[in-house]
Amino acid sequence: MIEMLPMHRIIESLGVSVHGLVSAGSSQLLATARYLWEESGYIHIHATKPHSLGHALTDSPIGLAAWLVEKYWGWTDNPAARQQRSSPFPLPLDPILTNVMVYWITGTAATSMRFFRETWDQPLISAQAACGVVEDVPAAVAVFPQDPAAQKVWGNPVRGAKNKFRDLRQITTMSAGGHFPSIEQPKLLHQDIVSFVSKL
Numbered sequence: 001m002i003e004m005l006p007m008h009r010i011i012e013s014l015g016v017s018v019h020g021l022v023s024a025g026s027s028q029l030l031a032t033a034r035y036l037w038e039e040s041g042y043i044h045i046h047a048t049k050p051h052s053l054g055h056a057l058t059d060s061p062i063g064l065a066a067w068l069v070e071k072y073w074g075w076t077d078n079p080a081a082r083q084q085r086s087s088p089f090p091l092p093l094d095p096i097l098t099n100v101m102v103y104w105i106t107g108t109a110a111t112s113m114r115f116f117r118e119t120w121d122q123p124l125i126s127a128q129a130a131c132g133v134v135e136d137v138p139a140a141v142a143v144f145p146q147d148p149a150a151q152k153v154w155g156n157p158v159r160g161a162k163n164k165f166r167d168l169r170q171i172t173t174m175s176a177g178g179h180f181p182s183i184e185q186p187k188l189l190h191q192d193i194v195s196f197v198s199k200l
Contacts (some may be wrong), residue, residue, distance in 0.1 A: 035148055039074065048104035048114035053109020057103075065100045065108055072096055075179035077146040095183045139165035142189065144177035170196045 057064040069089075078090040090163055103109050141161040143150055150157040158171055172192050177185035 007179060009105035027127055039148060040049075042071075046113040047120040048117070050113035050117045054113050057109035058107050060199050061100070061104050064104055065097075067109075068100055068103070069096060072180060072183075075146075075148055077144070077176050077178040077185055091180070091183050134163075135165050136167060137165070138167045139171050140172070140192070141168065142172045142184070142192045143173055143180065144174045144179070144181050146176075146178035147181075149179060169199045 053067075057067055072091055073089070076090050091101055103112065139161070141158060143157050158173075161171065168194075172195075174181070174185065174188055174192075177188060181189045
């Protein structure tokens with residue numbers, strides 16, 4: 001018999017409160033469900049079969065590049081990806097290829113996926129548990145408008161940050177950028193980090 005994980009288990013494994021989503025309204029719940037349906041297959045593979053995929057990616061540099069580049073395509077501030085159409089690649093290739101090479105030369109594709117497997121069934125160290133811990137360290141939050149994790153899963157990252165950090169010194173809502181701001185918007189990210197450090 002195949003055991004299927006209920007949707008609430010997948011959502012909670014990402015550190016998201018199902019109760020919070022329901023409270024936030026049906027549009028946020030639907031956006032999260034759609035994102036999970038369309039974009040979270042990698043989480044399930046990493047969490048359940050990391051070595052099956054990991055060995056394949058370690059054996060094929062083209063496969064490894066395709067696996068990583070797909071996320072760069074879909075999780076950036078990329079209108080073509082949001083409209084599911086073709087266009088030139090939205091990011092500079094040097095940092096992407098550097099990232100692929102780090103995984104390839106070190107042979108760590110499977111190792112990088114182990115995090116998902118090792119935390120999937122352990123709520124004490126899961127993202128959900130980590131989200132419940134309130135931190136006293138000085139913190140800053142930069143919200144990039146096309147980061148699917150922030151916008152589609154957590155819904156309101158600013159509210160989440162206010163609940164997690166007692167000493168939240170800076171909140172910046174960026175004008176552009178997605179999940180990889182150091183590649184997409186390095187100047188915006190640099191300015192934001194410098195601004196935060198100057199407040200310490």
